Amino acid sequence: LNKPEWYLTQVLMWIGNHAKFLDDKIQPILDKAGSSVNAGLEFSRALVMLILEKLAADIPCLLYDDTLFCHLVDEVLLFERELYSVHGYLSSFPSCMHILSEESCFQRWLTVEKKFALQKMDSMLSSEAAWISQYKDITDVDEMKVPDCAETFMTLLLVITDRYKNLPTASRKLQFLALQKELVDDFRIRLTQVMKEETRASLGFRYCAILNAVNYIATVLADWADNV
Numbered sequence: 001l002n003k004p005e006w007y008l009t010q011v012l013m014w015i016g017n018h019a020k021f022l023d024d025k026i027q028p029i030l031d032k033a034g035s036s037v038n039a040g041l042e043f044s045r046a047l048v049m050l051i052l053e054k055l056a057a058d059i060p061c062l063l064y065d066d067t068l069f070c071h072l073v074d075e076v077l078l079f080e081r082e083l084y085s086v087h088g089y090l091s092s093f094p095s096c097m098h099i100l101s102e103e104s105c106f107q108r109w110l111t112v113e114k115k116f117a118l119q120k121m122d123s124m125l126s127s128e129a130a131w132i133s134q135y136k137d138i139t140d141v142d143e144m145k146v147p148d149c150a151e152t153f154m155t156l157l158l159v160i161t162d163r164y165k166n167l168p169t170a171s172r173k174l175q176f177l178a179l180q181k182e183l184v185d186d187f188r189i190r191l192t193q194v195m196k197e198e199t200r201a202s203l204g205f206r207y208c209a210i211l212n213a214v215n216y217i218a219t220v221l222a223d224w225a226d227n228v
Contacts, residue, residue, distance in 0.1 A: 001062050004072045007054060008079040011047045015087050018043060044083070045093050051079075055099045063108050070112055076100065077163055084166075101172050110179060113163075117156060117183055124152045125190055131209035150213035153187055154220050184217075 019040055026039040055076070062068040076096045083089040100109060124130060130149040157180055164176040191210055198207040 001058060002068055002071065004055075004058070004075045008051065008075055011051055012079065012082055012087070014047060015040075015044050015083075019087075041088070041090060041093070044087060044089055048083070048089070048094060048096075051096060052094060052099055055096060059099065059105050063104065066112055066115070069108060070116070073100065073109055073112075073163075080166060095166075095168070097166055097168055101167055101169065106172060106175075110175060113160065113176075114179055114182070117160065117179075118186070120156055121153065121183070121187060121190070124149045125194075131206050133212075145209075145212045146216045147209040147213050150216050154217060157183065184221075187217075 022039040022043055030037050030039055055072075059069075059072070062072060080096055083095075084091070089095075100106060127148065131147045133145050134148055134151065160176065160180060160183075164173055167173050167176070191213060195207065195210050198204055198210070
């Protein structure tokens with residue numbers, strides 16, 4: 001259960017290793033018979049069906065172990081990325097995202113995603129470098145003087161988007177979007193709490209850093225507004 005990468009990698013190897021044989025030997029036979037079947041894609045589809053069976057059997061066994069469940073989701077997302085980008089798998093075919101979209105599994109994924117995001121926010125705001133810009137010494141890069149915590153937070157949101165963007169239904173994507181909105185509001189509250197501590201020194205370093213953080217986040221969210 002703690003090594004889903006073993007069978008996921010094995011399937012990718014099988015697909016890669018058989019591609020030339022299927023294209024050179026099997027596809028011409030199908031073409032000659034007037035079939036519209038793509039041998040390579042059908043081979044991939046059959047192997048992915050085996051993975052879906054395996055996932056359906058394994059997921060109930062690790063649903064409440066955060067570490068194992070997270071590892072499984074991470075490996076499945078990496079597998080899907082390679083399946084589509086390297087092997088040309090079709091989005092209309094069955095995929096692992098359908099398994100991750102099933103109610104019990106999906107709700108668990110959302111819960112764990114939120115838990116780890118909040119932990120990340122705790123660590124980024126308690127870091128000594130939280131209010132310092134990574135690029136403070138490079139003027140042309142750092143016009144907005146973005147503190148490290150704001151940049152790390154927006155990267156966190158971007159990574160979450162990257163993880164859920166291939167979900168098969170809009171309703172599931174919207175549930176992840178709701179989580180992101182919740183995280184933005186949580187971050188806003190945290191910034192407000194820090195700001196209240198700094199009101200006596202409103203021209204101080206940290207107070208200015210908070211304003212820069214808010215400006216940066218608002219600007220990036222506005223840029224993302226066109227992304228459906």
